Amino acid sequence: MKMNKRIYLDHSATTGTKQEVLEEMLPVFTTNYGNPSSVHSFGRDAKKLVDQARMRVAKALGALPEEIFFTAGGTEADNWVLKGVAYANKNKGNHIITTAIEHHAVLHTCEQLEKEGYKVTYLPVDSYGMISLEDLKASITDETILISIMYANNEIGTVQPIEEIGKIARERKIYFHTDAVQAVGNVKIDVKAQNIDMLSLSGHKFYGPKGIGALYIRKGTKILNLILGGGQERGRRAGTENVPGIVGLGKAIELATENIDSHNEKLLKMRKKLIDGVMEKIPYTRLNGHPEKRLPNNANFCFQYIEGESLLLNLDMKGIAGSSGSACTSGSLDPSHVLLAIGLSHEIAHGSLRLTLGDDNTEEDIDYVLEVLPEIVQRLRSMSPLYEKVKGGK
Amino acid sequence: MKMNKRIYLDHSATTGTKQEVLEEMLPVFTTNYGNPSSVHSFGRDAKKLVDQARMRVAKALGALPEEIFFTAGGTEADNWVLKGVAYANKNKGNHIITTAIEHHAVLHTCEQLEKEGYKVTYLPVDSYGMISLEDLKASITDETILISIMYANNEIGTVQPIEEIGKIARERKIYFHTDAVQAVGNVKIDVKAQNIDMLSLSGHKFYGPKGIGALYIRKGTKILNLILGGGQERGRRAGTENVPGIVGLGKAIELATENIDSHNEKLLKMRKKLIDGVMEKIPYTRLNGHPEKRLPNNANFCFQYIEGESLLLNLDMKGIAGSSGSACTSGSLDPSHVLLAIGLSHEIAHGSLRLTLGDDNTEEDIDYVLEVLPEIVQRLRSMSPLYEKVKGGK
């Protein structure tokens, strides 16, 4: 099969590493390859690089450098927060509040904690994927030790009222963690102003490398370690530092936060064109997520009567890379828990398509999608026993 | 300070990434940057790369590809084994056997498990750093669920009788894990022939990238997950795969195992020259570790009457990078637990120097060390109140 175009519209799954980021990483592989724990010059050079990256991450979040801890990614950061805070604060209580639409890194860790005797409240969301602050307040008990609510959802892009949540948590003296893996680079973050106590991020979501992330932990937060061993990261996270990854993460977050306004402006314009075009050209289509309070790069649709995987495969053959919350793509039996949580039926959730824009996309990419997608949907619908009934009924 | 030479003799701390390894990684950052879980061509390309790397790792160990799981490094692999096996086999027993000279990734996790009610036996070692098989047999009880013994020690280089340990474990139907972080690339490994059930490794110790490692888990082994979240690594280790890191690890382990004979021959020759030279030129010196059963790249000395950190700093000023088990370099109050376990006094352990050779070293490097080191030791000794007494007594 000859493929002329490759249009990547799956930036929420992962992004390519920017050239400028890679260039800072390269000498760290082959020249400044020392172990930051070593006493000699190779080690000191490496340590300087790690310190510089830590400062860059801190600056991007409005945190102090000593509040930043590097991890192997967003998943490890999420696991660390939940277990670390739960185990360290057992004496204060055993209740955790989160939402029904968190990433599995949070949800599966919560389920594990439930098995160990912790109580977890999974806040519901409305049809836009928003939690209710009233629900949150009502769910707080004297036993509540942690509120963990994602900044922005990875599937439908809905952005939660983080500042308000932070205020409520601070008033009640409960730790507040936010999984900001999808938010960094798309949303302006200030952990102090927003009363965030802990925040997870992952390099490969904002044009940095894969396999590196960070956890911001406000000074004074009681949290146990997750990964035990050597004294790296000031005794909080063991394992030889991934120095090239850390350097890349530092550069990537600097670029992402410096350029956030122009980045967002460009993405919002493309997204509007995409959403308007799809909604206009394809009937029986629904936009998932909040119409305004959503990530600037996220478009998520449900096309009734068709199924996500066959849609993705067809798009792929036309060179377009997207994703779907369909059960058929996930290898699990149910479609995405996020789509179910916003109230979609299994059948509708089945036909979801997520297109997430990035810095490398152009207006022409959108034109091409708007040319190709309606045809594909039409073709799949013509094969669908469900669509037949609708047409018949018309 | 002008530095003419930089001679890296700290390859057990970390190695630089080989050019050939880096070259395979580069396109994965910027071109084949897909998420291996994605349905589209970017995802499939990434998945192919991960599968290829998994095959390379499997081949190097004599394992099956489906027995290899990628982690963020040796530390995570060690944490995973100990917690995962302990929690999964609670019903069978609560006793773990390890050694007094393991890496902290193993030791600190064992200490954590002890707090949770598990019993841990730390086998002692002889003055060469060898465990005794009789001790091992005697320490096995009906409650023993795991034997975790490192393949080769990171400080003194002593290589344990892995095959014999594997046999004992298999006969008693106890899981056997070995931390082979220092062994891979230096020692020939065959997990099936050696009856190894689990094995940890870390890319940056054999000219691969930092921040990537792997755990081999023999099919059928009962072990719980450590990092929870998405369904990556066939549901066993969550988190978006570090694809460039995985590709680099695969290439590095292939190179390391292909070239092991010539690598070892070269290192052994240099090491002999180094050890013979040092022992001959510097009095009151002791070689730590086993004289023969040791890693081909490891030389570890104790120079009486001087302290490791000042030695390292002096060497560093001459462009030589080494390491020490001195308390002053470790940030902890005690010198290396390994040096204490082989029976050294605090005072002697204080004066240790580890020089670990690598592919980039030459005979000239050794000549230079043999020229510079005796002078430095002499100078430091001349400043030492302890040495004064010795000389006085002569």
Place this chain on the structure above:
Amino acid sequence: MYSEKVMDHFTAPRNVGEIDNADGIGEVGNAKCGDIMKIYLKIEDDVIEDVKFKTFGCGAAIATSSIATEMIKGKTIDEALQLTNKAVVEALDGLPPQKIHCSVLAEEAVKAAIEDYKKKNNK
């Protein structure tokens, strides 16, 4: 992920559509992933003269529907009843393990359509 054969039947599915006044119609749903397959048969003298399908499902579901219709066309209903999901998977040069259940859908849809025909004709 998918074999060339699967991709071929997925991109150019054979026998898509409906048959007016079909002699037998089978519609089955896949309890596992919520997908639906519908098969229409035109039968004369217990021989399947024509067959069409419609499917709401993944790539594997579409490909299995397509090849299953090819495999039963021109066969007697007794022969068609012998069709197994295993035969369908083999004809497609295999399916990924998590997609085997999709082939069960094809087998069930064929059987349901023949049952429908038998019931209508009191056989």
